[in-house]
Amino acid sequence: MIIRQFLLWTQHESAGRRAEAAASLARAYLYAKLDAAARWEARTAMTALLDDPSPLVRRALAEACANAAEAPRALVVALTQDQPEIAGLVLARSPVLSDADLVDCAAVGEEAAREAIASRPHLSAMLCGALAEIAGPEALRLLAANPGAAITRGSLLRVVERHGDDGALREALLARDDLPLDVRQAVTARLAHALSAFVTGCGWLSPERSERAAREARERATLGLAEGAERGDLRRLVIYLRGAGQLTPGLILRAMLSGRMAFTEAALTELSGLSPERVAGLLHDGSGHGLRALSRRAGLPAALEPAFAAAMTAWREEATGLRESSAPALSRRMIERAVTACENLPFADSHVIVALLNRFDAEAARDEARVLARTLVDEAAVAEVLDAIPAALLESYREDRRRLAA
Template identity: 35%
Template sequence: MVAYQEFVSLSQSPDSEERGSAAHLSALAYLNHCGPADEQAALYAALIGFLDDPSVKVRAALAYGLLHAKEAPRPIMLALLHDSAIIARAVLQYSPVLIDADLIGLVRNLDVAMLVAVSQRASLSPRLAAAIIARGHGAVTLRLLSRHEVALEPGLLVDLAAGQGDNAEMRGALLARKDLPAAARLLLVQKATEALRGARIVKGAVAEDRLNRVLRDSCDTALSAIGEREAVRTSAADYVSALIVTDRVNTRVLLHGVVTGHVMFFAECLAELAQTPRAKVFALLENGSRPALNALLARCGLGEGVRNLLARLILHARSADLADDAAARHYVVTALTEELIAEHEGVIPEELEEAFAYLSEQNILLARKAARGVMTAFAEDATAPMALPEAEMRLALPAA
């Protein structure tokens, strides 16, 4: 316990350390006060008095005592907010008394150090976070994006993806957020693809034709994977509608959706194209007859050859685990390719050329995936030695 006279002596001491102790004690006494009202009023007056102390140490001691308290007097915290930089930064970062209305106006003119202090507050509203990002300081924006507990408006994330998605660090921070809208995620994938295409180390290591095939296949996979994720969240309609409006849904994308096991995305595409209830589309895909499937695909505006191909693919997919089994996917693609060749006697119609080219590409990729680890697994289980032909004399090849 500190007697009143002793407190007054400390408050009026010429030593700033003692006045600082008095300021800190008065702050703690005010926050924990449970006595008469006149005593609390006296403590409040004492706090106000310390605001005019010439020593920054005293004012800092006062701020430290009130810094984390929800019960701290607002007028005092607002006064400290305009004190010296070291005190103001602490108040900006830690004081729960400050509300958005106090901070948003300040954020527009704060220097970077103060802006960082605001961005490190324990909780930030979407409105305040947007005001901080609007200042356009990349390092501060990255700091906010890395705080996944801070909610950001979808429109703001889309704008960031469009405006700053060419920056690799910003792109990574955006892609790491689970609340990133599907349209923004797809846009960032496209920007990452272009960055890879232009990277010298990539261009120097992979032939241009093969690089284009790999990147196109990766983009298609990303497009359908994002759609599958949105379908699980029951918010795929807007994503798919945007793809259709921008002519991103074509035969290749529809085939890729099924071949990669993204069947919910495939179903959403059919529902949007055919303007048919999703429940009905799912029922047809699961149990519909071939004529019923052809009727659904006709409503999607697909040609006869593409309709027949997709109907066959759907029937094959019902009995295969295309999502996780590369061997099953390879089998289905091989079967479809052979059926097309046999049906058209090796002369693929123009309508199906794109689909046939896609199936041929996938056949190679899936064959490689399905073959990985097969010999290793066989060798581990096999008991008898492998019968191999005797080695023949090798020809000497000229140097390349």
């Protein structure tokens, strides 16, 4: 009787009044202490209201049921198939929906539905994987920015592969504290590619020079990211670099000339197939025979062997400087020794390597100049501040320091 009266009443009221009644009915079902018969009638009435021609009524139902764990499952599932602004309310919040429901909605729904799902408080690895495969950049940005999303490393790499050219998405990914090292490098590589394409499109550099600049910037960033990484993270990074075609002899030479022996060992371990302990022993063999054998086992060009040997000799001679320094900076001393070692090679073998080493030297010189310039500017700023302090006040400060020291 109650359900019949309610439905008859709704036929003669405005959409606004029907929406208010729908919300009241849903709240009564969810929070009032109704007996079994009354709950059945209320649930049946709400289900019937899904056919109401006004979206205001269905939106009222969605708003009332969105956060409720006791909401009728059939009702909530039906609301997910409604207009995007209505479906999004339950897709973003409803605890009634299972992963299977959400994956289905993501697969067949509009992009707005995927965005709503990506913003849910908690997302399983399976659901994140589904979104990584089908969602657009905006939904993936929401996913990346969601601290409750259990995104696996494979899903993150898939996100970068599909939409890594989107700047907002890259920013959201890099802001994640749990972003794996190889994924961070993949994002950095896509950024370098985007900058290269922009520079080329503007006509500022030729495609060849732009590609070289992007590659060198990517290599510098890669070594910077690898600094201080755990062995397992380094291994995953070099595996990813190899698969992406980025674990090049040039990168390994740069790592060696920067004193980045942990990365060098990881790279040669991956390429040679030897154990890390065996690679470390061959790399640091003072006779040079071990390094030569390791280089050939790793499939590196034979013309690089003199440069590698000279760089390792210079590195071993360093008492403190290059070993695990604070930034991935190239050593001009090691570069000079490597260039000298290549002088006796035939021009056909040496000119590419020497040209690369000369570019490394120019890069290192610019880095040294930048550091010196910053130091001089900082010293000038300190001197300017000191000059502005009244002499009497400065002398009083110095006297206080002398008394404290005594």
